Amino acid sequence: MEIALDTEQVQLLVAVEQQRVHMDPRYTRPDFEKDPGPPMTLKRATQRLAPLKRMRLVELVDESEASAYGLRLYKLTTLGEQVLAEVRDLEATARTEVGA
Numbered sequence: 001m002e003i004a005l006d007t008e009q010v011q012l013l014v015a016v017e018q019q020r021v022h023m024d025p026r027y028t029r030p031d032f033e034k035d036p037g038p039p040m041t042l043k044r045a046t047q048r049l050a051p052l053k054r055m056r057l058v059e060l061v062d063e064s065e066a067s068a069y070g071l072r073l074y075k076l077t078t079l080g081e082q083v084l085a086e087v088r089d090l091e092a093t094a095r096t097e098v099g100a
Helices: 009-017 046-054 076-100
Strands: 021-023 031-035 041-044 059-060 072-076
Touching: 009 021, 009 031, 009 046, 009 072, 009 076, 021 046, 031 046, 046 059
Parallel strands: none
Antiparallel strands: 021 031, 021 072, 031 041, 059 072
8 A cells, every 4th residue: 555645744743753743622623733833832733634544644542641631642553653764764865865
Protein backbone atom coordinates (compact mmCIF):
# COMPACT_ATOMS: atom_id res chain seq x y z
CA MET A 1 0.00 0.00 0.00
CA GLU A 2 1.42 3.35 -1.02
CA ILE A 3 0.85 6.31 1.28
CA ALA A 4 1.15 9.82 -0.13
CA LEU A 5 1.38 12.72 2.31
CA ASP A 6 1.60 16.45 1.73
CA THR A 7 3.96 18.72 3.67
CA GLU A 8 1.31 19.75 6.21
CA GLN A 9 0.50 16.11 6.99
CA VAL A 10 4.18 15.31 7.52
CA GLN A 11 4.48 18.31 9.84
CA LEU A 12 1.46 17.07 11.79
CA LEU A 13 3.05 13.61 12.10
CA VAL A 14 6.17 15.27 13.53
CA ALA A 15 3.98 17.23 15.97
CA VAL A 16 2.33 13.97 17.08
CA GLU A 17 5.76 12.42 17.59
CA GLN A 18 6.75 15.44 19.71
CA GLN A 19 3.57 15.03 21.81
CA ARG A 20 2.12 18.37 20.68
CA VAL A 21 -1.26 17.03 19.45
CA HIS A 22 -4.08 16.17 21.83
CA MET A 23 -7.82 15.53 22.08
CA ASP A 24 -9.88 17.63 24.50
CA PRO A 25 -13.36 16.12 25.04
CA ARG A 26 -14.74 19.46 26.28
CA TYR A 27 -14.95 20.70 22.66
CA THR A 28 -17.09 19.56 19.73
CA ARG A 29 -14.04 19.68 17.42
CA PRO A 30 -11.72 18.28 20.05
CA ASP A 31 -8.34 17.89 18.37
CA PHE A 32 -5.63 20.51 18.84
CA GLU A 33 -1.99 21.01 17.88
CA LYS A 34 0.20 22.99 20.25
CA ASP A 35 2.32 25.40 18.21
CA PRO A 36 5.39 26.17 20.32
CA GLY A 37 5.57 29.69 18.93
CA PRO A 38 6.59 32.13 20.22
CA PRO A 39 3.96 32.82 21.37
CA MET A 40 2.63 29.34 22.14
CA THR A 41 -0.79 28.84 20.53
CA LEU A 42 -3.27 26.04 19.99
CA LYS A 43 -4.40 25.29 16.44
CA ARG A 44 -7.43 23.19 15.57
CA ALA A 45 -6.33 19.85 14.16
CA THR A 46 -9.52 17.78 13.79
CA GLN A 47 -9.81 18.10 10.00
CA ARG A 48 -6.06 17.79 9.44
CA LEU A 49 -5.91 14.62 11.59
CA ALA A 50 -8.79 12.88 9.79
CA PRO A 51 -6.73 11.53 6.85
CA LEU A 52 -3.94 10.42 9.17
CA LYS A 53 -6.46 8.52 11.30
CA ARG A 54 -8.01 6.92 8.19
CA MET A 55 -4.55 5.77 7.07
CA ARG A 56 -3.98 4.45 10.63
CA LEU A 57 -0.86 6.55 11.13
CA VAL A 58 -1.98 8.07 14.46
CA GLU A 59 -4.12 7.00 17.39
CA LEU A 60 -5.07 8.24 20.85
CA VAL A 61 -3.22 7.01 23.91
CA ASP A 62 -5.23 4.86 26.33
CA GLU A 63 -7.91 6.54 28.44
CA SER A 64 -5.93 5.57 31.53
CA GLU A 65 -3.27 8.08 30.42
CA ALA A 66 -5.74 11.00 30.17
CA SER A 67 -5.18 14.15 32.21
CA ALA A 68 -7.56 15.32 34.95
CA TYR A 69 -9.51 17.23 32.26
CA GLY A 70 -9.72 14.21 29.98
CA LEU A 71 -7.03 15.40 27.56
CA ARG A 72 -5.43 12.54 25.65
CA LEU A 73 -2.36 12.78 23.47
CA TYR A 74 -2.14 11.31 20.00
CA LYS A 75 0.70 8.92 19.27
CA LEU A 76 2.14 7.42 16.11
CA THR A 77 1.16 3.88 15.26
CA THR A 78 3.83 1.44 14.12
CA LEU A 79 2.88 2.27 10.53
CA GLY A 80 3.06 6.00 11.33
CA GLU A 81 6.57 5.56 12.74
CA GLN A 82 7.64 3.67 9.59
CA VAL A 83 6.17 6.30 7.27
CA LEU A 84 7.83 9.15 9.18
CA ALA A 85 11.18 7.30 9.11
CA GLU A 86 10.85 6.85 5.32
CA VAL A 87 10.07 10.55 4.88
CA ARG A 88 13.16 11.47 6.89
CA ASP A 89 15.29 9.06 4.82
CA LEU A 90 13.98 10.66 1.61
CA GLU A 91 14.73 14.15 2.95
CA ALA A 92 18.25 13.09 3.96
CA THR A 93 18.85 11.57 0.52
CA ALA A 94 17.59 14.73 -1.17
CA ARG A 95 19.90 16.91 0.95
CA THR A 96 22.86 14.63 0.17
CA GLU A 97 22.14 14.79 -3.56
CA VAL A 98 21.90 18.59 -3.49
CA GLY A 99 25.22 18.81 -1.65
CA ALA A 100 26.99 16.44 -4.07
